[in-house]
Amino acid sequence: MQPEDKKRIAAAAAIEYVEPDSIIGVGTGSTVNHFIDSLALKMGARIKAAVSSSEASTERLRGHGIKVVDLNEVGRLDLYVDGADESNSQLQLIKGGGGALTREKIVAAASDRFVCIADDSKLVQILGAFPLPVEVIPMARELVAGELRALGADPRLRNGTVTDNGNQILDLHGLEISDALELETRINQITGVVCVGLFAQRPADVLILGTDQGIVSYTAD
Ligand code: 5RP
Numbered sequence: 001m002q003p004e005d006k007k008r009i010a011a012a013a014a015i016e017y018v019e020p021d022s023i024i025g026v027g028t029g030s031t032v033n034h035f036i037d038s039l040a041l042k043m044g045a046r047i048k049a050a051v052s053s054s055e056a057s058t059e060r061l062r063g064h065g066i067k068v069v070d071l072n073e074v075g076r077l078d079l080y081v082d083g084a085d086e087s088n089s090q091l092q093l094i095k096g097g098g099g100a101l102t103r104e105k106i107v108a109a110a111s112d113r114f115v116c117i118a119d120d121s122k123l124v125q126i127l128g129a130f131p132l133p134v135e136v137i138p139m140a141r142e143l144v145a146g147e148l149r150a151l152g153a154d155p156r157l158r159n160g161t162v163t164d165n166g167n168q169i170l171d172l173h174g175l176e177i178s179d180a181l182e183l184e185t186r187i188n189q190i191t192g193v194v195c196v197g198l199f200a201q202r203p204a205d206v207l208i209l210g211t212d213q214g215i216v217s218y219t220a221d
Helices: 003-017 030-042 055-063 101-109 138-150 180-188
Strands: 023-026 049-052 077-082 111-119 132-136 154-157 168-173 193-196 206-211 214-219
Touching: 003 030, 003 077, 003 111, 003 206, 003 214, 023 030, 023 101, 030 055, 030 077, 030 111, 049 055, 049 101, 077 101, 101 111, 101 132, 101 193, 132 138, 138 154, 138 168, 180 193
Parallel strands: 023 049, 023 077, 077 111, 111 206
Antiparallel strands: 132 168, 132 193, 154 168, 206 214
8 A cells, every 4th residue: 555545544544533513633744634635525514613733734624614713712622633753652753744843732732632643654663763853943043953962963954944933943863762751851941942843741642554454543552
């Protein structure tokens, strides 16, 4: 099965977590695009609204006629569905390949259940082969880069990318992340960092992978 088909079946499987009349959180990326398309097809007008993690997802949701509301209007959410760049067996994630990490982290933090959807290439033993994204305030970029080098990372500016929040992204190469919780805390403490794309303090609750054998679901161990 092609990776795109694996993403599609994982996305379709997440629909069973969506309750009628609910307001759900929606992430960003190619896997989530399949989820949005499935959501429109299978639930359509039966969901009340969505809280979106990016301008791109907002546009796609609205294109399907799904209402998008501000998180501040709704408070907590029952469900958040999003993709990932990597997951370990504890369902700690690297996210932000699409640059939407900060809003994704906010919506995940506001949600009681986080269902992560991906193709099976995303499940890894040790996080870090995928460069870890860090959103930074532009004027602090070099200051932050120096601090990140001191942590053993090789930060590289994602050229030409401005986030939905008007910031820049440093992608951290060369990390083998054995303690994701600790690294998330340390990077969060650097002045000028808006957000790091490590989801360890708030990991996924369920991981749905599309594989050659069909769907495989995990809960954190
Ligand atoms: C966007 C993300 C995405 O969830 C992540 O990059 C996975 O994307 P895709 O579903 O296209 O593989 O974190 O910021």
